Amino acid sequence: MTDLPITRRYAKTLSPAGARPTGAPDWIEAIDNPYLHGLYAPVVDEVEADDLPVLGELPRDLFGSYLRNGPNPRFAPLNRYHWFDGDGMVHGVHFEDGRARYRNRYVRTRGWQTEGEQGAAVWPGVLGPFDFSLPGGPLKDTANTDLIVRDGQALALWYESGRPYALDPRTLETRGVETFDGALKVPISAHSKVDPATGDFVFFGYGLKPPFMWYGVVRPDGSVHRADVELPGPRRPHDLGVTPNYSILHDFPVFFDDDLFRRTGKRVPLFHDDVPTRYGVIPRFGDGADVRWFEFAPCYMLHVVNCWEDGDWVVMLGCRQPDLHLHPDPRDGKLGSMLSGLAIHANLYRWAMNLRTGETQEGPLDDAHTEFPMIAPGALGRRNRWAWHQQIPHAVPATFDALVKYDLTDGSATRYRYGEGVYGSEAPFAPRPGATDEDDGWLLTFVTDVKDWSSACWVFDARDVEAGPVAKVKLPRRVPAGFHAAWAPGA
Numbered sequence: 001m002t003d004l005p006i007t008r009r010y011a012k013t014l015s016p017a018g019a020r021p022t023g024a025p026d027w028i029e030a031i032d033n034p035y036l037h038g039l040y041a042p043v044v045d046e047v048e049a050d051d052l053p054v055l056g057e058l059p060r061d062l063f064g065s066y067l068r069n070g071p072n073p074r075f076a077p078l079n080r081y082h083w084f085d086g087d088g089m090v091h092g093v094h095f096e097d098g099r100a101r102y103r104n105r106y107v108r109t110r111g112w113q114t115e116g117e118q119g120a121a122v123w124p125g126v127l128g129p130f131d132f133s134l135p136g137g138p139l140k141d142t143a144n145t146d147l148i149v150r151d152g153q154a155l156a157l158w159y160e161s162g163r164p165y166a167l168d169p170r171t172l173e174t175r176g177v178e179t180f181d182g183a184l185k186v187p188i189s190a191h192s193k194v195d196p197a198t199g200d201f202v203f204f205g206y207g208l209k210p211p212f213m214w215y216g217v218v219r220p221d222g223s224v225h226r227a228d229v230e231l232p233g234p235r236r237p238h239d240l241g242v243t244p245n246y247s248i249l250h251d252f253p254v255f256f257d258d259d260l261f262r263r264t265g266k267r268v269p270l271f272h273d274d275v276p277t278r279y280g281v282i283p284r285f286g287d288g289a290d291v292r293w294f295e296f297a298p299c300y301m302l303h304v305v306n307c308w309e310d311g312d313w314v315v316m317l318g319c320r321q322p323d324l325h326l327h328p329d330p331r332d333g334k335l336g337s338m339l340s341g342l343a344i345h346a347n348l349y350r351w352a353m354n355l356r357t358g359e360t361q362e363g364p365l366d367d368a369h370t371e372f373p374m375i376a377p378g379a380l381g382r383r384n385r386w387a388w389h390q391q392i393p394h395a396v397p398a399t400f401d402a403l404v405k406y407d408l409t410d411g412s413a414t415r416y417r418y419g420e421g422v423y424g425s426e427a428p429f430a431p432r433p434g435a436t437d438e439d440d441g442w443l444l445t446f447v448t449d450v451k452d453w454s455s456a457c458w459v460f461d462a463r464d465v466e467a468g469p470v471a472k473v474k475l476p477r478r479v480p481a482g483f484h485a486a487w488a489p490g491a
């Protein structure tokens, strides 16, 4: 094996024996980059397996599919690889009648097809250098970030704002780009939301040119409302909040150094800790001029937990990152910024905005480092009590070592540690049919044990995560670490 000094330094997610992860391509061997090895090493094939072995008992009324998206580079990268660059691959486990089956498929994006025809990578990743003459722009829309289940299909979405790729939630085949019969004319970011009460699909997108942000709603009848939202410059919003009457847009003081970008083509996000965070409250069908901005202490946030209205107040809970300064280790050379940037330090936090008086409130609910929050889908936009997060150990950036259940009324938590060398993935909530309690249902997560590279899908009773999984479904292959997951109800 090639000597991999940087990879070795981040070796906690490598097998203790140093064995190469199962199912990985040969070309990773020559590349010293932690996000191509260990828990993150891509897999090369698309497989399926029925009637998976189960330890414990699968609930008979667990009916539907656990789907998880994530980066899985198909070809050796042209330049420095960033974890966010890989082609979207969805891994799914379908549950029905107490049985489970697995399959995985690449999202057949335009970029995936073009590179397949070339037999090699065509686009460099987000670390550049950028070639604006490439088809569709300098970055490849990988659809690798999130999955939104809506109207009988799963939409694979990309955080940099791309086209929604529609997948069959059972077969994971790519049906094509969802344009809503041509009504959606702008790229959208990964974290769109579906209002469970109305079916409205609320989205936003962002770009390098004015107005820098756009916002909109696809109504159930397929018509699209859209508003341009002017920001002071290009920004990096990742998520938005939704309540029945409003959406909450994000403007964080984390943006690229324009000078550096123009001179060198490098996109290095800088944290301006003297510039306030701003949240913009817009009526669901409002225009850009209707946005009311509220200022808060400088920070960044990837993911909103939930939002709701409380009299004149709009409340937002999220996973706040107080310090986005990069602290690259000189030994990491050209990978230093990426590795520093992926060390997520985030806490459960509450912001509130008074629409009548303009008053604001903010403060932490917990000091543990957790992210990738999930709530019961029916609770979106309504005041709720429970959220389930992944705990992030600092020694191993962007890995999850425990499932945490938060009581949002006071920030108290219970947790289940996956075990030594075992790492989880985002754990969406599957409601129990006929349930009336908010937390009556199951949580699903993929876990991988780096000691033998086995992967499994664990099922938790969402009411009692401390009790550990009620069933463990053995998977036929290793599943690499990834991004977001969704529950697609079988009905």
Ligand SMILES: [Fe+2]
Binding pocket: 145, 159, 190, 191, 238, 302, 303, 484
């Ligand atoms: Fe995300």
